[in-house]
Amino acid sequence: MSPHILVTGGAGFIGSHTCVALAAAGYTPLIFDNFCNADPRVVERLETIIGNKPVAIQGDVRSRADLDRVFEQYRVQGVIHFAGLKAVGDSVADPLGYYDNNVAGSVVLAQAMLAAGVDTLVFSSSATVYGDPDQSPVPESAACRPANPYGRTKRMVEEILSDLHHANPSWRISVLRYFNPVGAHESGLIGEHPRGKPNNLMPFVSQVAVGLRDKLAVHGGDYPTPDGTGVRDYVHVMDLAEGHVAALRHSERQPGIVTLNLGTGQGASVLDVIKSFERASGKSIAHEIGPRRPGDVAANWADPTLATATLGWRATRTLDQMCADSWRWQQANPNGYEPSAAR
Numbered sequence: 001m002s003p004h005i006l007v008t009g010g011a012g013f014i015g016s017h018t019c020v021a022l023a024a025a026g027y028t029p030l031i032f033d034n035f036c037n038a039d040p041r042v043v044e045r046l047e048t049i050i051g052n053k054p055v056a057i058q059g060d061v062r063s064r065a066d067l068d069r070v071f072e073q074y075r076v077q078g079v080i081h082f083a084g085l086k087a088v089g090d091s092v093a094d095p096l097g098y099y100d101n102n103v104a105g106s107v108v109l110a111q112a113m114l115a116a117g118v119d120t121l122v123f124s125s126s127a128t129v130y131g132d133p134d135q136s137p138v139p140e141s142a143a144c145r146p147a148n149p150y151g152r153t154k155r156m157v158e159e160i161l162s163d164l165h166h167a168n169p170s171w172r173i174s175v176l177r178y179f180n181p182v183g184a185h186e187s188g189l190i191g192e193h194p195r196g197k198p199n200n201l202m203p204f205v206s207q208v209a210v211g212l213r214d215k216l217a218v219h220g221g222d223y224p225t226p227d228g229t230g231v232r233d234y235v236h237v238m239d240l241a242e243g244h245v246a247a248l249r250h251s252e253r254q255p256g257i258v259t260l261n262l263g264t265g266q267g268a269s270v271l272d273v274i275k276s277f278e279r280a281s282g283k284s285i286a287h288e289i290g291p292r293r294p295g296d297v298a299a300n301w302a303d304p305t306l307a308t309a310t311l312g313w314r315a316t317r318t319l320d321q322m323c324a325d326s327w328r329w330q331q332a333n334p335n336g337y338e339p340s341a342a343r
């Protein structure tokens with residue numbers, strides 16, 4: 001049996017795109033997901049893109065028995081760990097649920113890997129670990145001051161992995177801190193479909209464009225930024241996906257632990273995103289400037305130079321491409337993977 005890359009959370013937004021990038025690089029992804037925030041029909045879409053159907057196993061990273069079964073049944077050469085919960089507001093309301101899923105789940109996964117003799121791990125961290133950074137671009141050496149339980153779960157797992165590596169120096173760990181992942185695969189077959197009202201900007205904008213929502217509330221127009229709206233580092237999900245493959249390759253070459261920002265190094269404002277989406281879709285995006293969203297920072301964007309130096313990776317897709325690909329996905333699948341709405 002050919003070796004597999006176990007992709008926890010592989011049916012989700014970034015995980016599914018990473019399965020495409022893994023397959024393109026000659027790896028065999030093995031999806032492991034409890035489908036709490038994913039649609040199993042993504043697997044058929046992946047089959048269309050990749051050319052063969054990836055194995056998908058329903059399981060929970062908090063279940064040692066679920067994981068042990070996978071490690072027994074398949075030859076796993078490495079793990080990319082996306083499985084987790086990611087809504088900041090929910091994490092404030094349900095901190096224990098978040099610590100259980102994101103922190104306890106990661107500990108159980110690492111224990112299962114240790115028992116199975118698998119020592120290569122790529123972990124989904126987030127720029128949210130920086131909290132409100134003192135400056136942008138933000139280097140990895142910036143202070144970590146996560147401002148909510150979700151961010152603290154990511155930082156705690158980073159620290160756990162650092163301790164794990166200290167105790168087991170032969171481990172190969174990449175901690176990837178993503179900035180703002182957006183866009184979709186260029187086929188328009190897979191993409192992001194948040195349940196309920198989107199919290200994040202790009203899904204909200206695309207739902208306005210497709211007519212699912214009336215208008216976007218711009219959260220704040222009085223920030224100390226060039227146009228007064230918040231500035232972020234939007235990075236195309238396929239660039240991120242390729243970053244995971246590059247991290248895996250790096251880890252296969254040498255043991256150690258690396259912590260890397262994945263971003264473009266460029267900031268874009270909310271109004272920049274609206275304008276770019278209008279160009280991509282040919283639709284006008286109704287919007288209204290409203291109050292700031294509590295907890296938001298004015299601006300943050302990555303210093304991605306360490307990722308480029310370490311992995312030879314850099315994000316290449318532009319904001320216009322991110323919007324064009326988000327739009328292609330949204331337009332073809334206004335209700336996500338629901339069959340009535342697909343194509």
Ligand code: NAD
Binds near residue numbers: 082127
């Ligand atoms: P997502 O919700 O689309 O994907 C997460 C996947 O994990 C889902 O398919 C979900 O069903 C699965 N899952 C959740 N808990 C699980 C469990 N206990 N066992 C098994 N599967 C479980 O989210 P995403 O945007 O693809 O994010 C992937 C990872 O990247 C997450 O860890 C997230 O915190 C991190 N991240 C995301 C962003 C972002 O903006 N999307 C930014 C930074 C970091």
Ligand code: UD1
Binds near residue numbers: 150229270
């Ligand atoms: C949010 C999360 C962060 C996560 C990141 C990437 C919070 C506080 N932070 O950050 O933990 O890592 O997503 O997924 O939720 N905006 C609007 N109107 C909207 C939605 C957003 O104007 O309806 C603005 C925001 O004020 C911000 C920008 O758009 O300036 C981007 O927002 P969003 O996509 O939610 O990402 P972040 O705030 O960076």
